[in-house]
Amino acid sequence: xxxxxxxxxxxxxxxxxxxxxxxxxxxxxxxxxxxxxxxxxxxxxxxxxxxxxxxxxxxxxxxxxxxxxxxxxxxxxx
Amino acid sequence: xxxxxxxxxxxxxxxxxxxxxxxxxxxxxxxxxxxxxxxxxxxxxxxxxxxxxxxxxxxxxxxxxxxxxxxxxxxxxxxxxxxxxxxxxxxxxxxxxxxxxxxxxxxxxxxxxxxxxxxxxxxxxxxxxxxxxxxxxxxxxxxxxxxxxxxxxxxxxxxxxxxxxxxxxxxxxxxxxxxxx
Numbered sequence: 001x002x003x004x005x006x007x008x009x010x011x012x013x014x015x016x017x018x019x020x021x022x023x024x025x026x027x028x029x030x031x032x033x034x035x036x037x038x039x040x041x042x043x044x045x046x047x048x049x050x051x052x053x054x055x056x057x058x059x060x061x062x063x064x065x066x067x068x069x070x071x072x073x074x075x076x077x078x
Numbered sequence: 079x080x081x082x083x084x085x086x087x088x089x090x091x092x093x094x095x096x097x098x099x100x101x102x103x104x105x106x107x108x109x110x111x112x113x114x115x116x117x118x119x120x121x122x123x124x125x126x127x128x129x130x131x132x133x134x135x136x137x138x139x140x141x142x143x144x145x146x147x148x149x150x151x152x153x154x155x156x157x158x159x160x161x162x163x164x165x166x167x168x169x170x171x172x173x174x175x176x177x178x179x180x181x182x183x184x185x186x187x188x189x190x191x192x193x194x195x196x197x198x199x200x201x202x203x204x205x206x207x208x209x210x211x212x213x214x215x216x217x218x219x220x221x222x223x224x225x226x227x228x229x230x231x232x233x234x235x236x237x238x239x240x241x242x243x244x245x246x247x248x249x250x251x252x253x254x255x256x257x258x259x
Contacts (some may be wrong), residue, residue, distance in 0.1 A: 010170035010258055016151040017165045025166075046166055046235065066116050 003029055003038035003055050012038075025054060035060045091244040122239040138178050138227070141257035146174065149255040157250050162167055164203075169230050176227035177202060177256040180212060182240045183219035187247040194255055197243035200252055203230060205235035215243070219251075227256055 006012055012029035018073035019025050025045050030037040061067065092099065103111070108129075114161035143146060148169075151164035169175045186192045199215040215218040230236050232236050240252040 008168070008170060010148075010173055013145065013147050014151075015165070015167070016153070019154050035114070046168060053238075059146045061185055 001052060001055070002057075003027065003040040003051075004042065004052050006031075006038060009013065028058075095236050116245070138257055139178075139258060140175075140179055145253065146257045146259050148258045149253070150249070150255045151237065152240065153249070154240070155249045156247050157242045158247055159242060159245060162239055163250060163252075164237040164239040165254075167236045167238075169232050169236065169258070170235050173232055173258050175230040175231070175236065175256065175258045176229045177224065177254055179221065179223045179256070180214065180228075180238070180254045181219065181221035182214065183251040183254070184240070184242060184248045184250065185218065186244070187249050190244040191244075194246060195244060196248060198248070198250060199241040199243050201237075201239045201241075202254070203237040203239055204230055205237055207234060 006017045006029050007015070007052065011031065014030045016028045017025050019067055020041070022043075023065075024041050024043045026039065026041045027045075028037050028039045037058040037060060041053045043045065043049070043051045043053055051076070090101075112117060120221045135143060137239050143224060145198050147153035150165050152163065154163040157163060167175075180200065180202055184196045186194060196218045197215070198217075198219065199213065200220065201210050201211040201214075203210045212222065212224075238252045238254045242248045242250050
């Protein structure tokens with residue numbers, strides 16, 4: 001429910017919505033500096049029967065092999 | 079004029095019916111200058127600053143710097159002829175949403191129709207006030223920026239709408255952005 005709470009608080013910088021064939025909508029919210037996104041699917045968004053069907057938190061980090069290379073590059077620069 | 083505060087700040091409060099104000103400030107460093115003006119009309123404000131670096135921001139740019147920016151995007155695949163879709167948002171209590179750009183895009187869902195016209199239309203709609211302050215349209219897409227932002231008050235429902243006006247199914251997109259304070 002944290003994603004929906006953030007939506008109602010306006011606690012995000014970026015929102016995308018993808019309408020699904022069953023009428024539900026997948027919403028993705030992200031906020032600057034947090035390096036994670038809240039992705040959740042809602043039925044009857046803003047309606048009386050609004051229900052969150054599923055939710056996940058996506059870590060916004062580069063793959064480990066890129067993180068390792070960035071770490072190496074930083075060490076080489078010292 | 080009031081006395082200096084212990085921390086060295088110098089409050090200046092002026093209340094007059096009609097005035098011309100000249101202020102000269104000399105200092106090695108200035109932490110902040112905070113000027114609040116309340117007047118029915120102001121003839122001109124001229125500020126001359128001699129400093130090695132000064133940041134001056136337009137309001138939307140400043141709000142981005144402060145982390146108040148908002149972007150909205152919607153993707154609606156394979157929409158039928160004369161179908162509209164929207165990104166929905168309700169402005170939180172105590173805040174105001176200012177939109178500074180709005181854009182739509184459309185392309186045929188079926189690759190056989192990619193060379194046809196991809197007519198689309200988009201609207202910004204204040205559902206609560208039942209107003210549509212902006213409508214745009216185009217072939218394949220359209221975009222507009224607003225030097226004076228389009229304002230949506232607290233607790234108003236906002237729809238960012240895109241409409242498929244082509245004579246075939248299309249993938250349609252809508253995006254908008256601004257800031258919320």
